[in-house]
Amino acid sequence: MINETVGIIGGTGWLGGSIAKAVLAKGLVPSGNLVISNRSGNHPLVQQGASLVTDNQDLVDRSDIVIIAVRPEQFASLNINATGKTVISLMAGITAQAIAAQSLASAVVRAMPNAAVEIEQSFTPWYCSGGVAATTKILVQRLFECVGTAAEVQEEDFIDYLSALSGTGPAFPALLMMALAHQAMLAGIPDDIAQLAAKNVVVNSSQLLANRDAQQMIDALVAYRGVTAAALQAMSQGPFEEQIGRALQAGAAVARKGLQA
Ligand SMILES: NC(=O)c1ccc[n+]([C@@H]2O[C@H](COP(=O)([O-])OP(=O)(O)OC[C@H]3O[C@@H](n4cnc5c(N)ncnc54)[C@H](OP(=O)(O)O)[C@@H]3O)[C@@H](O)[C@H]2O)c1
Structure with a gap:
């Protein structure tokens, strides 16, 4: 179990919702330390103790680690200030530089799970941009191991290539x-x-x-x-x-x- 609060923007979607469910089921994140957001509100995950908000800045302010699990075309309208936070993006085709510029995050991790998160059988390669602390890297690995296997890669371009390989899942x-x-x-x-x-x-x-x-x-x-x-x-x-x-x-x-x- 970790002490950090994890926020998942888009935490009721296919990927975000599956990850939220798995980190609670595996006991990695206590339910009081999980905040999820969407625009439509109301979701069964709330019955498991996660907080559901519709204000993404509220989610960011309450979280140590912010996972962005919205679709790429939805990113531009998020309008969050994640200064001092680590942001983990699941979005295909959006660079770490663009994520840092728009979210003001101190550190950005790009991760590429696949649809098999739903059955905890994804492979998730992840890439760190900027100074990501060793303890945060361990947390990222453990987080994605809740939904399958995971490995850090050393080049951001590998994430783009692997989006077309393991990212395509089934x-x-x-x-x-x-x-x-x-x-x-x-x-x-x-x-x-x-x-x-x-x-x-x-x-x-x-x-x-x-x-x-x-x-x-x-x-x-x-x-x-x-x-x-x-x-x-x-x-x-x-x-x-x-x-x-x-x-x-x-x-x-x-x-x-x-x-x-
Ligand atoms: N699905 C895959 O196989 C796959 C594989 C690899 C990578 N990815 C990446 O994973 C990301 C998520 O994909 P997905 O398939 O999980 O999409 P999804 O099922 O459509 O989930 C997106 C979620 O984001 C929420 N959302 C949209 N705009 C929002 C906003 N402004 N604030 C808060 N929440 C918002 C939506 O809920 P509301 O409509 O209620 O707001 C929805 O629950 C994408 O960027 C994609 O590139 C997906």
Whole structure:
């Protein structure tokens, strides 16, 4: 448990709300030390003891650490003065410099979780700009470990690139699942069976990778020299990896260009 008060601007949204719920459930932040804000008021998190405010400056004044979990286009209208505070931004495509300039925060951390915060399975890379105290870095790491795994990165550009990789969360697996199911249906497999098979591959069978090395898994399956080997060989003959590279670069380019309104 920490002594600091944590404020989450946008603390009832997908990311902000999931983080708020997890830090309370894991006991990292006592409910009396959690302040969340939104514009619409009223949220079930209040029943767990968090304070809900609609005045973001009030939240900032009451908090030691301020997490900004609004959408990038909503940032410009926040109008907060966070002088002397550490601000952790979850916003894609807004630089630490822009956040510091607009919020007057003393230190800025850019973190990039993904939608799997909802099930505490996110990976969250984070980057510190300016003088962030070692004790604050430990707190940031612990905070994001409440919703999965986390790691500090040393370059801000890594956050923009990783926004398009881990930041996309379930997006690439969803695309793969759709492609597998669609191709099976085209090949005459009944729709429901095709969807069950594709979902199993992406959601269930892939859990074997949680504790195994991906390359060793591929090598072991290819060693059978059978069906899997033929399928993977056909896949690797096409521009699969190049296409992945192009997708990541396209997403990163949008993050680097900036998403502020
Ligand atoms: N979702 C993802 O998969 C994902 C992944 C990586 C990064 N991110 C980043 O995470 C951030 C949040 O995304 P999200 O998906 O959680 O968005 P979201 O669900 O739309 O949540 C945004 C929250 O901000 C609140 N809000 C908006 N304007 C506000 C204001 N002026 N003051 C206080 N609260 C305000 C909204 O509540 P009210 O409408 O009630 O005000 C809402 O609860 C974004 O910047 C995004 O770039 C998201």
